Amino acid sequence: MSTTKIVYGLYADDDDLMNGVKAFNDKGIKINEVYTPFPVHGLDKALGLKKTRISDAAFIYACYGVTIGATITWYVMNHDWPQNIGGKPAFDWGHNMPAFVVPMFELMVFCAAHMMSLTFLVRNKMYPGAPAQNPDPRTTDDKFMMEFVTEDVESVKQLLIETGVEEITVKDA
Numbered sequence: 001m002s003t004t005k006i007v008y009g010l011y012a013d014d015d016d017l018m019n020g021v022k023a024f025n026d027k028g029i030k031i032n033e034v035y036t037p038f039p040v041h042g043l044d045k046a047l048g049l050k051k052t053r054i055s056d057a058a059f060i061y062a063c064y065g066v067t068i069g070a071t072i073t074w075y076v077m078n079h080d081w082p083q084n085i086g087g088k089p090a091f092d093w094g095h096n097m098p099a100f101v102v103p104m105f106e107l108m109v110f111c112a113a114h115m116m117s118l119t120f121l122v123r124n125k126m127y128p129g130a131p132a133q134n135p136d137p138r139t140t141d142d143k144f145m146m147e148f149v150t151e152d153v154e155s156v157k158q159l160l161i162e163t164g165v166e167e168i169t170v171k172d173a
Contacts, residue, residue, distance in 0.1 A: 006032075007148040008135060009160040010167040014040045015142040020163035021046045024146075027159060033147040035139035058116045065111030069104030070097075136169075149173055 010015045016039065024031055031047060074093045077083075077100075094101075121127050139145045143166075148156050157168055 001165075003151050003155050004149060004173040005151070006171045006173050007153055007156045007160070008167075008169040008171075009146045009163075010136065010138070010169070011144040011146070011164065011167040012142075012166050013164075014144055016164040017146070018046065019043065020146060020160065020165070023159055023163050029148065029150070029156060029157075029159065031146055032149045035134045035136070035145040035147070037140055037142055037144070040044060040144075054116060054120060057119050058112045061115040061119075062108045062112040064115075065108035066104050068111065069100070069107035070108075073097075073100040074104060152153075 009020065011020065014036070017034070021031060021034070021043065025046065034043060034047065036043070074162070077096065078093060125133065134140065134145075135143055135147065136143065146160075150156050153170055157170075160168055
């Protein structure tokens with residue numbers, strides 16, 4: 001029989017949460033997960049999380065958008081519907097490219113924003129119909145929660161109480 005338990009500590013304030021994270025880090029107790037209703041400044045560094053690669057994906061998606069924008073403007077102006085506008089030849093896309101900066105920029109932003117959002121949702125299993133991952137629905141409204149997987153339940157509970165926790169829940173792992 002396993003004595004490993006999951007301990008949840010519910011906080012009412014993000015400052016209390018940050019003080020709790022620092023206290024647990026000082027004691028060397030590993031925090032399994034933290035649930036917050038909004039991003040808490042400095043929490044990622046306090047937990048020792050690595051830098052996310054979503055910005056790298058955003059750059060790739062933006063390059064894709066610029067490529068699509070350039071291809072569309074080149075195709076439309078040179079092959080699909082070439083026009084002589086103001087005596088300027090349409091067959092030279094490179095010289096006319098400054099006129100196409102705005103649509104290429106808009107496609108870049110569109111592709112980066114939408115594809116980055118989809119990547120975030122799929123990567124974090126938050127797509128429509130996915131089961132909720134947070135153990136307490138109050139963490140999506142106004143509460144903050146720390147989760148521990150531990151065998152030493154009493155010391156975790158004691159430190160949670162010392163750091164100003166509102167509620168403690170213990171479950172079997």
